[in-house]
Amino acid sequence: MALVKLEQLSKSVVQGPSMSTGAVPTMEWMDVPVVFKEGNYAWQAKKEKVEYLDSQKGLEFPNAREWTPEDDDWKLPEDWKETIIKGLAERLEKFRSLKIFMDCCVRCGACADKCHFFLGTGDPKNMPVLRAELLRSVYRNDFTLASSSRACWCS
Amino acid sequence: MKYAYSFLAVIALIAVAWLISVFPGGQYVLGVAVPWVAIAIFIGGFCYRVVQWAKAPVPFSIPTTCGQGKSLDFIKQDKLDCPSTTAEVVARMFLEIFTFRSLFRNTKSELHEGPKITYESSKWLWLFALLFHYSFLVIVVRHMRLFVNPVPDWLYALEFGDGLLQIGAPTLYMSDVALLLGVALLFGRRLVNRHVRYISLINDYFPLFLIFGIALTGVLMRYFLRTDIDIVNIKQLTVGLVTFQPTIGADIGSIFYIHLFLVCTLLIYFPFSKLMHMGGVFMSPTRNMKNDSRAKRHINPWNDPDIKPHSYAGYEDEFREFMVEAGIPVEKELPPKKDEE
Numbered sequence: 142m143a144l145v146k147l148e149q150l151s152k153s154v155v156q157g158p159s160m161s162t163g164a165v166p167t168m169e170w171m172d173v174p175v176v177f178k179e180g181n182y183a184w185q186a187k188k189e190k191v192e193y194l195d196s197q198k199g200l201e202f203p204n205a206r207e208w209t210p211e212d213d214d215w216k217l218p219e220d221w222k223e224t225i226i227k228g229l230a231e232r233l234e235k236f237r238s239l240k241i242f243m244d245c246c247v248r249c250g251a252c253a254d255k256c257h258f259f260l261g262t263g264d265p266k267n268m269p270v271l272r273a274e275l276l277r278s279v280y281r282n283d284f285t286l287a288s289s290s291r292a293c294w295c296s
Numbered sequence: 297m298k299y300a301y302s303f304l305a306v307i308a309l310i311a312v313a314w315l316i317s318v319f320p321g322g323q324y325v326l327g328v329a330v331p332w333v334a335i336a337i338f339i340g341g342f343c344y345r346v347v348q349w350a351k352a353p354v355p356f357s358i359p360t361t362c363g364q365g366k367s368l369d370f371i372k373q374d375k376l377d378c379p380s381t382t383a384e385v386v387a388r389m390f391l392e393i394f395t396f397r398s399l400f401r402n403t404k405s406e407l408h409e410g411p412k413i414t415y416e417s418s419k420w421l422w423l424f425a426l427l428f429h430y431s432f433l434v435i436v437v438r439h440m441r442l443f444v445n446p447v448p449d450w451l452y453a454l455e456f457g458d459g460l461l462q463i464g465a466p467t468l469y470m471s472d473v474a475l476l477l478g479v480a481l482l483f484g485r486r487l488v489n490r491h492v493r494y495i496s497l498i499n500d501y502f503p504l505f506l507i508f509g510i511a512l513t514g515v516l517m518r519y520f521l522r523t524d525i526d527i528v529n530i531k532q533l534t535v536g537l538v539t540f541q542p543t544i545g546a547d548i549g550s551i552f553y554i555h556l557f558l559v560c561t562l563l564i565y566f567p568f569s570k571l572m573h574m575g576g577v578f579m580s581p582t583r584n585m586k587n588d589s590r591a592k593r594h595i596n597p598w599n600d601p602d603i604k605p606h607s608y609a610g611y612e613d614e615f616r617e618f619m620v621e622a623g624i625p626v627e628k629e630l631p632p633k634k635d636e637e
Contacts, residue, residue, distance in 0.1 A: 151411045161407050165490050235598060237352035238581050244345065245576035248500050249421055250492035254405040260413060270495050286568050 145180070159263020166265055171278070173266065177210040185209055226283055229276070233284065243280045246273060299487070302501035306509045306558070313557035317550040326553040327533055328542045334560035341567025342575065349579050357594040359385075359585040362401075366587070380588045389583060396422055396429075424485060428478030432507070434458060434471040435514075442534040464519070472515050479508045503571060506562055513555035524549030 158164035166173065191205035206216045218224070233240050252269040253259055259267040266272070316322040363374025379385045391397040404418035438455060441447045459467035483504045486496050517525055529545045530552060536542035565571070578584065612619065612626055619626050 155407050155409055155411045160491065160494070161405070163490075166494065170494065234352060235355060237349055237354050237579070238358060240352045241349050241576045241580055244349075245570055245573035247570050247573050248492070248495050248497065249399075249425075250489060250495055251399065251402050251421060253491045254403060254415075254418075260405055260407070263407075265491075265494055268491060268495065274495065 154261065154263065157263070160265040160268075161260060161263040164263075170266055170271055170274075179211070182210045225279065229279060230284070233280075242273070243277055243284075246270065246277070248274075298496060298498045299483075299501040299505075301498050302505050305502060306505040309506075309558060309561055310509065310513075310554050313554040314550050316557075317553035323544055323548070323553065326557055327544055327548075328537065330557060330560045331537055334563040338563040338566055341564075342572075345567050345572055346575050346579065349576070353597040354581045354585070355596040355598060357585055357587075357589040358581055359587045360582040361587050366591075378587050380586050380591075382586065385584060385586050389578070392583060393577060396425055399425055420481075420485065424478055424481040427474050428482055431471040431474035431478055435469075435475060435511075438469070438471070442531055443538050445531075445535055466518060468519075472511065472518070475511045476508065476515070479504055479511065483508075499569060503562070503565070503569065506558060506565070510555065510558045510562065513551055513558060517549075517551050517555060521549065521551050525552060 155162065160166070185208060188205045188207050191202045194200055195202040195205060204216075204218055208214075208216050233243070248270055250268070250270060256267065256269050258264075259269070266275075313326060316326050359379070361378045363377030364371060365378040366373045366380040373380070375384045376388050376391070379388050388397075399422035400419065402418050402421055403415045406414050406416070408414060434454070438451070438458065441451050441455075444451075455469075458469045458471050461468060461470060483501070486492050486500065486504075524547060526546060526548065529548055533542060533544055533548075609627075612628065616626055616628070616630060620630055
């Protein structure tokens with residue numbers, strides 16, 4: 142499967158079931174599982190390279206390990222969720238654009254037809270709005286008034 | 297299913313408003329307390345949001361460029377799509393806000409055998425959005441007659457223009473029809489367009505239903521359910537609200553309180569939802585910056601002030617010896633060597 146033939150691809154992109162050929166996914170995008178297979182992910186960095194980078198002054202590349210995205214266990218540190226939320230919080234403070242776009246996307250869907258990743262794959266999750274929505278779902282859950290009030294009610 | 301939840305939420309709001317309005321004293325809750333709270337939350341929340349945005353720095357110069365930028369004299373600049381001065385930015389922003397220019401340029405793509413991809417202009421979103429926003433604006437401005445006394449002449453002129461077709465009595469306002477139509481079309485688009493249907497959330501459908509509810513109750517009140525809708529009474533209340541001396545004279549029909557309650561819900565909901573795109577469009581760095589990063593250095597506010605700019609001359613001073621050794625041309629040669637001792 143590693144190598145896809147051009148002829149095959151040029152047919153499947155037009156005929157295969159995808160959002161751009163008229164098929165509609167039966168599952169909500171949140172519930173569609175993510176499948177990692179060779180050819181659709183970037184290779185992980187080798188353990189010794191990460192260790193070397195981490196040893197350099199002023200650089201931080203923690204958690205060097207042997208793994209591939211196809212493994213069930215990615216050997217992530219315990220607090221990986223916290224790392225993501227902290228990272229998002231830091232970026233929201235650093236970038237006005239991120240904050241504004243997290244807050245006021247109206248999901249008009251006009252971005253879908255412009256994105257070559259979506260046009261080429263027909264993968265609904267590759268519509269820019271859904272890529273942003275992935276992050277926005279974290280934002281809504283942890284950074285908005287609704288989430289802080291939920292925390293108040295639940296605690 | 298998501299639209300069903302949003303629909304039920306609006307129905308529930310209507311039921312709540314109706315229940316409170318028939319209770320004795322409920323009229324003061326719905327007519328005075330809720331509007332005041334709603335206005336306070338709207339103004340406070342809107343300011344809070346804008347201040348939060350303004351506090352976040354803009355590290356990079358990121359205007360959206362959609363045309364030829366300013367370059368050499370004989371290359372024609374696309375001044376609207378790649379503005380390099382404040383005036384050009386203002387012009388682009390003006391067209392964006394008043395004519396939704398970026399939506400006008402929207403395209404739709406289609407895949408064909410080959411494989412071949414085609415793009416065609418798609419103006420539906422632009423048309424529906426324009427219809428919706430302008431009719432909403434006219435209706436909001438028309439409602440200002442409830443808060444000022446005497447009513448200024450330009451408001452009468454606007455009302456006359458809005459009812460120019462002179463259909464029926466009371467005269468049919470075109471904006472009422474346009475708003476209902478606009479909301480219905482935007483909702484229809486969410487259902488029919490399979491991309492948009494897939495990405496739509498409850499918080500996309502809810503404002504549509506809410507605004508449809510507001511428009512519908514308003515239309516019912518003006519044209520059909522006119523019993524107990526005494527406009528003099530209502531104006532007394534609304535003027536009282538803005539002068540902080542509210543009085544509710546005679547009984548006002550429940551439909552008025554339902555209308556008012558839905559408006560208050562919209563005001564409260566507004567600052568915490570995607571409706572904040574009203575403020576966001578002005579604040580968005582991709583739209584309000586000029587593309588002049590080659591003429592003016594954009595300073596990143598979170599740069600470390602201890603890291604000083606390193607000019608080429610300074611770089612050469614630091615490494616001249618090694619550069620000469622490696623045969624790299626230098627602008628200033630090494631000082632003549634003294635004889636070794």
